[in-house]
Amino acid sequence: GQQLNQSPQSMFIQEGEDVSMNCTSSSIFNTWLWYKQDPGEGPVLLIALYKAGELTSNGRLTAQFGITRKDSFLNISASIPSDVGIYFCAGQLWSGGSNYKLTFGKGTLLTVNP
Amino acid sequence: EADIYQTPRYLVIGTGKKITLECSQTMGHDKMYWYQQDPGMELHLIHYSYGVNSTEKGDLSSESTVSRIRTEHFPLTLESARPSHTSQYLCASSAQRGSGYGYTFGSGTRLTVV
Numbered sequence: 276g277q278q279l280n281q282s283p284q285s286m287f288i289q290e291g292e293d294v295s296m297n298c299t300s301s302s303i304f305n306t307w308l309w310y311k312q313d314p315g316e317g318p319v320l321l322i323a324l325y326k327a328g329e330l331t332s333n334g335r336l337t338a339q340f341g342i343t344r345k346d347s348f349l350n351i352s353a354s355i356p357s358d359v360g361i362y363f364c365a366g367q368l369w370s371g372g373s374n375y376k377l378t379f380g381k382g383t384l385l386t387v388n389p
Numbered sequence: 390e391a392d393i394y395q396t397p398r399y400l401v402i403g404t405g406k407k408i409t410l411e412c413s414q415t416m417g418h419d420k421m422y423w424y425q426q427d428p429g430m431e432l433h434l435i436h437y438s439y440g441v442n443s444t445e446k447g448d449l450s451s452e453s454t455v456s457r458i459r460t461e462h463f464p465l466t467l468e469s470a471r472p473s474h475t476s477q478y479l480c481a482s483s484a485q486r487g488s489g490y491g492y493t494f495g496s497g498t499r500l501t502v503v
Contacts, residue, residue: 308491317479317494361430382430
């Protein structure tokens with residue numbers, strides 16, 4: 276089956292620093308998604324990418340869908356304490372209305388020191 | 390506003406008890422999923438459903454069972470809880486049609502079996 280390699284596994288940064296994390300896959304996806312999970316909650320969708328090469332921003336977050344369709348990255352600029360949480364990438368390969376399952380990365384645990 | 394609800398949020402129960410974790414969504418989504426998340430962060434798909442009376446086992450073997458009698462309701466049952474079932478359980482749903490639809494997650498149920 277498809278597998279995603281998400282890195283880094285964890286990050287410890289100072290408030291105000293920029294953050295970068297990425298996911299790579301052995302196979303292509305049609306869609307890349309980035310989620311954030313706050314402690315004690317379920318993951319929440321941050322950004323969705325639908326086209327190879329697409330660059331999308333959501334406030335201080337920027338994500339890109341790799342040209343090869345096998346990778347994606349997420350950048351967070353000027354981190355703040357509430358950015359703390361687990362970030363998941365997810366890829367989806369859909370075809371003709373079948374198979375909508377997402378493949379999730381193993382997550383990046385972000386800690387921000389005030 | 391959460392459109393997918395999980396109850397209870399926390400449950401501590403004795404070994405051998407039968408438990409049902411509830412999951413309901415008000416978005417009319419056909420597809421629903423159950424994930425198990427251990428402290429190592431990774432999300433493991435244990436069950437999914439593509440519609441009423443449709444249920445499938447996920448990538449991670451689980452002793453739990455699910456049912457889908459109504460579109461909006463996807464409960465998970467453990468007939469005899471064991472300490473190895475201690476985990477965070479997350480329910481999610483997604484729309485049936487269209488491309489690149491991500492999942493909407495509930496807030497999760499933290500299960501502890503003592």
